[in-house]
Amino acid sequence: MTTSLPEGATPPPLPLQGLDVLFEGKRSALFWLALKSGFWTVLTLGFYRFWMKTRLRRWYWSAIRPGGHPLEYVGDPLEKLLGFFIAVVILTFYIGIVNLALMFVSFSVFQSSAVGYTASFLGVIPVWFYAQYRARRYVLGRTRWRGVRFGLEKGAWGYAWRALVHWLITIVSAGLLWPRMTFWLEKYKTDRTYFGSARLEQGGNWWMLYRAAIPFALGLVLFAGLTLWLFWLDPVIPYSTEWFSGDAERIEDQFWTEGIAGNLMQVIRLLWLIPAMLVMVYGAVHYRFASRRILASHKRAVGVQMRSKLNSLRISVIYVLGTTIAYLLLFVGIFSILGLALSLLGAGTFLEAQIGGVEPFGALPRLISVAILAALYLSVFLFWSVLHNVFVTYPLMRHMAVTLSLRDVAGLADISQRARDEFAEAEGFAEALDLGAAI
Template sequence: MVWDGGQERPVPVVFTGTRGELGGMLLRGYLLLVPTIGLYRFWLTTWKRRFYWSHTEIDGDALEYTGNAIQLLIGFLMALAIFVPLYGLFFYLSTQSSTAAVIGYGGVGVLLWFLSGYAVYRARDFRLSRTLWRGIRFDQAGSAWGYAWRRFGWSLLVLLTAGLAYPFMAANLWSYRYRHSWYGDRQFAFAGSWKQLVGPFYLSYGTVAVITLIGLVLWGAALGGGQMRPAGFVPLLIAAALIGCMILRYHSRELSRMLSSVSLGQARLTVHVSAGALLGQYVLFGFALLGTFIVLGIGGFVVIGALAADAFAGGGFDPEIFMSHMRGSFVTLAAIIFGYLLVLGGFSLMSELFLGLGYWKLVAKGAAITGIDSLRDVRARGEDKRLAGEGLADALNVGAY
């Protein structure tokens, strides 16, 4: 497996899954969420990960996910030991003065931000320890509490510097995660540094600042007459779109440069994800979401119009009659609740199909590994059974896939 020049041929990462297959799995899972009061999400998450892992092939061998739903459920139940007292604290703060409530909620917010760092690291540890390739298990060492303190301290510095310290924070956290990652008995190495990020970050930072300033000036000029016309929001919309493009541009460079700094002995990873490809995923997501909401909106209008026809009599809409139907008709209320769940489900489905799956496919398509034959003598290590799951990450919604 070498080039004519004697250098080893890069081995591509191949993803074989389809959007239709994932969509069918998600629809089945969403239908089962209702009768199980949401508990089926642990099984849905497990099947979804097995879909992503099993369709990702490296040198002809697919990844394998060995985690199960019970582990995720147990982890979630353990996380309740933290959140039940927090809910009690929220209730207590709601009975206090406005000043005490603001201070209390702020303190809880800081605590949750710190805990989210711990949760992110533990969730990554769980996923790696349940991931195999060629029968060899990945793992993550290091300290989740140490990572949480490191992330929290860097976050404070980023806040104090108005975001200017972000490249240093990002490089440091990337390094900590990968320097403590293992494949069997072999440890990953990370050669990336802040020097690879400061250029694209500060360019994006300055461009975003200029775009924001110009957008605000044009918006202020539109308010010169004291009246706000719809056209006055056009500069803000254009500015928001340009800012989004700059953020994606930087994200693509951070992702490509940091992942391309990862190595495992003689095996080296290179990844290239373009900003245009990332933008394309968001454009597809926007059109898919718009189409979904249009279909749901038409369906909802037809159903509500049939159940509360008198509220739409005379070509108008009478909110009092409509509210009386909600109070007096269980069917109407149930239809509204079901419609709300459909909207949430539609958003979640489109997000997974066009952002989650799209992101995974872009990284896989842009990835290649050289020196992969050097991994044939890696020895396996046992599964880290201390990890019950990733309940805190699930509760804080900071998990991945």
């Protein structure tokens, strides 16, 4: 599906009008690609995942076609693998040396390990933001359109400390300044993004994102109001000091007879919290993608303007249905494996196998027994990954692509090629910190 231009070749002429983005890719083809690459990933105990991710990205990128011309992903799985090893070595040094020093200071000064664990966790957070920026830089640096490379300037540590400051401000403001954090962090990345020689710019202001947060704010207010009503103004289980007099058995008996059973209709009112939580979940998904739509419509370069018509309600439906299908298979698969083990071994033998009393599959050697169970277990997660690609990632990327368009594209004619971005660790930190699972 991928079409590429030779280095230095002239791309096709641009239309006078804007460019709509097409998505050309069949779900069935993605299913078989994800299944085959996932099978090899399981067979190689995870090492093939760098090749799997590369193949999936090439498929998705070639399916997204602004103006009919496909994107190209030219990442190399070997550089991903080597980058992962480099990142693991660096993180091992950090975890081994820095954490050891932190724990020593914690025990010496504070006579407790809690301070050391807390400092160790907080110390990983800037590395996490650093890895996010580096992963985005790598993906952009290995993406081309019409033969012209994208790119992202260096600035991972600058992004990391800015993210820490914005998160601190957001937490202190009890979340009221979340749109401010979203805007400024995205602006930092966008203003350092290039398409060839053209530098992108994030326009607008952070106030414009508040309208995207309205559904979540309404859900939060509804949930807070119901909580206040159910547990303070008209408690579901009225508080009584008499419950706490006497022995533990009497307290428990009073709680269930007078508290729960005696106020059953009151307890049923707790069900009102379920729709409030669903509204909050929808609001969170709505904000995430509606803010992307608003920000995308304010991205521009010289002579180029982007526009997005992303539908957050459609995105929410995709998330709900897709994740339901994927996780339903996961649960069915896990329980099927348990059922298979019980049917083969019997309940008593199966329980003894769990504590090491007998071999899991009778006369089979322990190594083969473990391999069979591991293969079945990994196969379930393989199919979960395949279905997640087919029913979540695929429709999400298709919808985001077809709702995006380019306006005022005259500036594209003046864009020249940029040099290839070379850096050693590729997405290694994102992979090592489990941030690189997404396409």
